[in-house]
Amino acid sequence: MDIRRMLAGRLRTHERQDPLPLWTPWGEALKTGDARPQLTHPHPQFARESWGSLNGWWDCAFVPSPGGAAPECTAAAPTTFSQRIRVPFSPEALLSGVGRQLKPDELLWYRRAFDAPSLEPGERLLLHFDAVDYACACYANGRLAGTHAGGYLPFSFDVTDLLAPGEKNELALCVRDPSDTEPHPRGKQLLQCGTIWYTAQSGIWQDVWWERVPENRVEELLVDANPDAGDVSVAVRVSRPGEELRVSLLSSDGAVVARGVATATETSVSVRIPVAEPHLWSPEDPYLYGLRIEYGTDEVTSYCAFRTVSIEPDSAGVPRFCLNHQPLFLRGVLDQGYWSDGLLSAPSVDALAADIGAARDLGFNMLRKHIKIEQDRWYWLCDRLGMLVWQDMVSGGTAPYDMWQVNQKPTLSRFACEHFRDDIPSHQVRLSSADPAFQQEWTRDCEDAVRYLRNHPCIVTWGLFNEGWGQFNARDAVNRVRAIDPTRPIDATSGWYDQGCGDYASEHNYFRRLRVPQGLRGSSRAFVISEFGGLTWHVEGHSSFLEPYGYAGFESLEEWRRAVRSLLDEAAALEAKGLAGYVYTQLSDVEEETNGLLSFDRRVNKLLP
Template structure:
């Protein structure tokens, strides 16, 4: 039975033009007081000693320009600069020091000096950007180095030939159409409100410079196969040297091997009989040492299997290391009041993972964004499973198809084919440029994150936000990564593909639904709950948004625990797991377990976060 009263109370609202109250997390407060972010290596799975973080204060300028969407590639730098910006925070984020919304008809410029020596002896200088939203062109000393489009994945340029000894100048031009375009943008909106958050632009993850030998490892694919007692490695390399690998367990060598480069790749398999398996209760990691000519790098790996397998009664279950594991998940938006999509510090990422583990959850669903690589490293290290969403985009979601119809008519969920072009407008997927970008970014996300043992499933589409050809997408992702199960459609409009029947249930009694697919898939409630409580002094607005509210913390705790208990009780009826909404408050949403500033744990008796 649909809870009409709760539906009406949670109906989408027209955004109010109210200024967000300034909130600082403990790490943001330290940074604002003159501290610095931790100087951790941005990519622990291919780390070298010779790197330099370029985070910190840069010059910036924001300039209106005709046809910004076409001008960003070749526009000349501004004659004057507006001030300083703290990278890697977007200008919209308080910690940037700018606090200014970049509009679709504007270009955002960055500039900073590089004090470095031009590499000698065949070495190369690589400039890495972990994420820039959305399209950017890069210059070094006035020489155009390259460009990139896409707001969620890392990219790099070889800047060796453009460098000079001594002072160098790096300039970046960025254009971001935000939700005026159809590109991937997640939950960002220029008119924020309800479930949609402040749009942000430009550099939002670390920028760093790395010096490598001319012959070096470019990328590493790690494929642990515990059932076979093997570790299979595939490295993309530059040069004709030999790749030597050592696998270490607590500094003791377990295995080693070598492979000569052929056609830009090195392939080798190490025998690892009876490996120590990774799990949330025992997140055991092995270290890797790599050498290729004069190149030296470190990495790590873990041995575990994940999949959907029948239990003793034949019920499909999520299995870790071939044993059923009930998923106690929580939705993780990855937003911060002082940094927006950028965590104020590396320790802030670790804090969220630890807090959810202590609250009894074993899984985070990273929602509609790709996080900093450091987040996945913490999950690997601390034993937190991750369901990884693909970033969404397309047109503005149609309220009828994306919200009203599936909310009121559950029978519609399996009756809307997403491979019919006539349905693309209702699914906000009618722009072919968006569909092309989504397909490429989905593949890039899988390649980028597949080495992380914490990532145990891919989530392709959420609530009809740009959904199209889900079955074809499942086949493509399965070809790239046959080692993980796939949640093809989280929410509704199931296409009977993937490994899960994955539903959202905020307004009905929790139950296990029958699966029309054959063979049946594991059943998961991939969003539910969302109970709200506004904590004075720790919320962005006086208004609040959620799916049912509580007037005090005691009633909030009781309601959340009762809701979680209802979901837990369904395990015996075939439920494989759930994802509770959500980890923290975000702007108007006050349905988090933690407050937006991470200072109050609303579920903990003492309240301390």
């Protein structure tokens, strides 16, 4: 064990200074008005023509919370809105124009006017929020449209009967965010942030948009493009049965490849379309087929890809990750999805594409999206660019975590992790997951995240729990996810506290020599090093904080580069000994952490000369 690195990387609490203002190139363009307008649909996998963005400047006001957990029941709208906020950036982010924390004992109100589009008979207007942290109540012209709780998944309200089409209408949103004062799923956010914990953000942090839809319409889409079966199955949930469902499969240039038709006698209907010799999707050739789904007067465009992902034995009987039944060594990098000027919100689609491109240019074929559900356009870019994704679920639980239990003890002793069950109530207390309400919420969010993202071909693994943070009943979680999506492998417990379930033995190794355990031949689970590295280099003028945090420091940039490349080569060499893949920590610096390959403002690629 490298004691020096372990001591350098110990988690600590300390008085943190305010971050320095640090702008990405895309955030700076948005701030100065030179950014390109957002033209892509917020959900390219489920797109209709008639939609409009509600991003931009809204009025806002911070008011004391009168108490209680439901803002719609406990507060009236303020009479004055004294500030403006740029949506979809949280008030804690530079790009919001606000620059202050929403506290657990406050409410944040948003307000804006907009022209509702004119509706034809039988049409409805939906108001979409792609993510609001954490609980909110939405009002249209002073009347309640609906409420939602949960900080990472999209939701919508039918506001047709509350608006006056063709006229100015007022929208208002009241937000409450307890952050880590309550055990809800929150990811890396912490009010007292520092080291590996980042600025807690709140409010609207993904797109807000309206959509004009037919009353009788497609509401949900499940696509299974199966090259082994030689067909694509499109299952659709509709608002009302009785219409004909027509599905067209399109080539990349828009030509019709095949069609299928079925009549919806119930609210669920499916169409199976045979496809001879489908064009397979891979990182080298990310071929996407288009889909056109028509139901009555409703038309939705989408896409799909033919590919399989599985864990299969190689010729020596060692389990490997396989894409299209061929072993593929996973060269991954940890992607936190934080930005110096937008926090959890990327400043633009171009910024998202730049991160993916930088990872690919550095030789990685996989991104582990860490403890965050990203905006839908990010997965669309990965689908188009051929970047594989390991998708984590969002962690939570009672704060603060017992760092001896989830960090120090596992670091010192692997044996201590091997026989620690997560289905025992006293153990769940030590893993901060004993609250029944938290368990129910995490399970709901996990299942909803899988349903939301399962059509994206880039996602090749679901990651459920990380380092024991809020971990409980991992075996049950695996079974629940498998029931929703039997097509992808599952990393049940990344790091430690392995319960012998899922499709990977998944180890974190920051302070010991990298190794592959004995006895992999004949196992049903592939072995991956799902986190390692964390080598630190602080780039002067490109960090939010003057004092860096990481697992090892170096005398020069060249020394750091040699160490990173050597460690990556060491991990790659273990493929011959049975390693199925790795995840290097990490893609970019984040706040105090300066162990990224890119600087936090994305202006410096540290690994390239």
